[in-house]
Amino acid sequence: MNIRMSLTAPEKLAILADAAKYDVSCASSGAPKRNSRAGGIGSTTGMGICHSYTPDGRCVSLLKILLTNFCLYDCAYCINRRSSNVRRARFTVEEVVDLTIAFYKRNYIEGLFLSSGIIQSADYTMEELIRVARMLRQDHLFRGYIHLKTIPEASEALIAEAGLWADRLSINVEMPTEAGLTQFAPEKRPVSIKQSMASLRLKIEEAQGEKRAPRFAPAGQSTQMIVGADASTDATILARSAALYAGYRLKRVYYSAFSPIPDASQVLPVKAPPLLRENRLYQADWLMRYYGFSSDEIAAASSGGMLDLAIDPKLAWALKHRDRFPVDVNRAEREMLLRVPGLGVRTVDKILASRRHRTIRLDDLSRLAVSTKKLLPFVVTADYSPRQTAERADLRRAFVAPSEQLTLFT
DSSP, rough: OOOOOOOOOHHHHHHHHHHGGGGGGOTTTTSSSSSSSSSSSSBTTTTTOOOOOOTTOOOOOOOEEEEEEEOOOOOHHHHHHHHOOOOOOBBHHHHHHHHHHHOOOOTTTTTEEEEOOSSSSSHHHHHHHHHHHHHHTSSBOOOOOEEEOOOSSSOOHHHHHHHOOOOOEEEOSSSSSSHHHHOTTTTTOOOHHHHHHHHHHHHHHHHHHHHTSOOOTOEEEEEEESSSSSSSOHHHHHHHHHHHHHHEEEEEEEEEEEEOTTTTTSSOOSSSSSHHHHHHHHHHHHHHSSSSOHHHHHHHTTTTTTTOSSHHHHHHHHTTTTTOEETTTTTOOOHHHHHEEEEHHHHHHHHHHTTSSSSSOOHHHHHSOOSSHHHHHHHHHTTTTTTHTTTTTTGGGGOOOOOOOOOOOO
């Protein structure tokens, strides 16, 4: 397929920014502190870039584009696949660099998320991505955040060079299972993905372990998983994510809800509503990373391996284990407090700090927690006990929004 090179830069941006929305970008909070006081432009901070989010939860604070939406591959779940009848465009390296600098100077963005379809070859495409990052760093002294999507089939030397210029690298596992990848993306090789991710982990750990080593992807690596294109259950997805975190020391697994492609040659299964399912998986992933839950525990509280779309997975677990509640906030260990619906990590730490000096009462808990509505059936304070409420058989119903009559008019 020919790629039109006569398009204007705004036309290319419209096409390639829209094409990039299926790539889930990651936050730059893992990047090291850099600023432009000593020269150059752009910065990152220890707290990360301040992001804006779309209603479906996707980050839009980075300039998130594809170098090109042309692709040699024909993955059934991808809108930019070879056989897809979409409008094609391609940026030059210089155009991406100029756009990044121009958008930064206008205070639109603080970093770049760059991915690409595969054009000519994996190595050629990877070289183009690297040229963008290298030009930004060397020619423009850009100190902002750069995330490059890495092509697993590219040579190890090119992937190693990419880590010298980017803050974070990501290699997509694409599908929850290798069988799914083989079925829907037969041109991609699971072994190449595994080898590249393992190589990245080693290079990142080497750079972190040696003070004099050159900086290498200091914000680590992440991956992306398509959700809903195959019949994988949420339990399968979370188990795979847990294995990826353990095996490759990933910073994040990103879940991308599959949307049907109008001209797809295959009928692919879709779990509806896809964005709500994606959100529940993110919540479950958060529980695994910060709250001490295992994927098996979360799956055990699900039905048929699928997360409850009506309530969040932490609440689902608590309702499944009513015998563990209510929890005495003045005595419980941190690990158990983290399992109380409505208590976040920061709130739990505040509770632990406060109870060293005073006995926590309901008013104290109300001031510490963001909202007490969800946690009241699951906690005991010095002056409050919810035992009658906690024993209600219909407790789940209290947390589910009532059904609304749909209307034809707005």
